Amino acid sequence: MTRAEIDDLLARHNAGTTTPAEQRQLEGLLESGAIGLEDLETLHPWQEALDQLPAPTPSMNLDDAFYQLLTEEKRNARPAASDSFTWSWLWPRLAFTAAVLVAGMAAGYFLRTPPPGPASSDQLAALSQEVTDLRETMMLTLLEKESAAERLKAVSLTQEMDQASQKVTQALLQTLNTDDNVNVRLAALDALRPYAGQPSVREALIHAIAKQDSPLVQVALAELMQSIQAKSSVRELQKLLDSDKTPGDVKKKIEETIQILI
Amino acid sequence: MTDEMLMKAVKDGDLQQASLLFERYNKRIFNFLAYLASDRVLAEDLTQNVFLRVIRYRTSYREGARFEGWIYQISRNVLADHYQGQKRHRSQFIDVENMSDTLPDNTDAAERDEKEHLLQRAMARLTEEQRQLLVLTRFQHRKYEEVAQIMNTTVANIKVKVHRAIGQLREHYFTLEKI
Structure with missing residues (x-):
């Protein structure tokens, strides 16, 4: 078909006067790439109408359910099974399982307990661990979000933890050193305060001094060094003091801190 | 990453x-x-x-x-x-009355725009594949190349199918409008 014939066919299609045979011809042209969907003007109002239909969005339940699922999957994750499955691999495990089962039944028989009462301390501990794991997973994920509000929420989650794991304190330290938002960095520093007694955290906090460019965080770190009596931080504080970039007020605070520490 | x-x-x-x-x-x-x-x-x-x-x-x-x-x-x-x-x-037909109650966020049936309602009902009459095509190309603004990959076919085939799906949508819409 010549270009003129194609244009003529398109014009008739757009006017709604094509025959079924011509419609098939148009589809052939569409398939061959001779024309595009944008050439078919009759489609435009429908495409626009579809574009305007409201888009459904998920509720927060989806988030909650996913993070719970992720925590469970992480806990259940085991090294992948060996490709070379053999009875010699399975047999000792089956034997062990059977032995444990028999032992369990025997123990159950001899150590029968009264009817079920309140949950045992083991169950409670397991449940508590599950909640902690869930919080940890959520916290680590929220820290990756673009929104500063979400990252602040992540940091605040650590305050609900009885004892933050090393993974959590490492994530907080990284936030303190690299987050773009000053408020998030300050919150991370605040969240790290209870763990400043741990040697690794203490050392990382001292190293964080040189990495800060915000006067607020610099002052907050100086105050923390003072409160935990981190004498080994003097060298890092001195670097800030010597830097031309450090504001006068901050220098004053650092001078005071150094005087107290030495 | x-x-x-x-x-x-x-x-x-x-x-x-x-x-x-x-x-x-x-x-x-x-x-x-x-x-x-x-x-x-x-x-x-x-x-x-x-x-x-x-x-x-x-x-x-x-x-x-x-x-x-x-x-x-x-x-x-x-x-x-x-x-x-x-x-x-439900590859052929969806329960359109339930659908309109469950789909959009602004689901006040009394205030729903008639055209939008008809369009949703017409959508529901499309085949599963046609609905998937329109959802991907229109609602989600995926490129034809991406949709072709998702649907495991060629770009040319996707364009023809989109053309047919919108043609069908139009037919269903006008049929419903007359009811």
Whole structure:
């Protein structure tokens, strides 16, 4: 078909006067790439109408359910099974399982307990661990979000933890050193305060001094060094003091801190 | 990090990275499934299932393959499995009266624009494949190349199918308008 014939066919299609045979011809042209969907003007109002239909969005339940699922999957994750499955691999495990089962039944028989009462301390501990794991997973994920509000929420989650794991304190330290938002960095520093007694955290906090460019965080770190009596931080504080970039007020605070520490 | 890098990490056992993929894709997959299943609560369950499969079947992810195509393929499988499980495959017709109550956020039937309502009902009369095509190309603004990959066909074929789907949509719309 010549270009003129194609244009003529398109014009008739757009006017709604094509025959079924011509419609098939148009589809052939569409398939061959001779024309595009944008050439078919009759489609435009429908495409626009579809574009305007409201888009459904998920509720927060989806988030909650996913993070719970992720925590469970992480806990259940085991090294992948060996490709070379053999009875010699399975047999000792089956034997062990059977032995444990028999032992369990025997123990159950001899150590029968009264009817079920309140949950045992083991169950409670397991449940508590599950909640902690869930919080940890959520916290680590929220820290990756673009929104500063979400990252602040992540940091605040650590305050609900009885004892933050090393993974959590490492994530907080990284936030303190690299987050773009000053408020998030300050919150991370605040969240790290209870763990400043741990040697690794203490050392990382001292190293964080040189990495800060915000006067607020610099002052907050100086105050923390003072409160935990981190004498080994003097060298890092001195670097800030010597830097031309450090504001006068901050220098004053650092001078005071150094005087107290030495 | 690209989706593919994240998925490789998940495949290698770093399950935490799945949360980033979830953040990037959960709304899109939910939206896709909500339009197709026409039920928000069900769509949330199905979306959850999609991510469960991403994690559980992580070892089946072929390194280098586009993650987007893979997760949409899983979504389509999850939906198909759901219909099969329910033994009430709605590939031809959806319960349009229920659909309009469950789909959009502004679901006040009295105030709903008549045209929009008719359009949704017309959509519901399309085949499953046609609905998937329109959801991907129109609602989700996916490129024809991406849709072709997701639907495992050629770009040319997708364009013809979109043309036919909109033609069908128009027919259903005018038929419903006369009722």
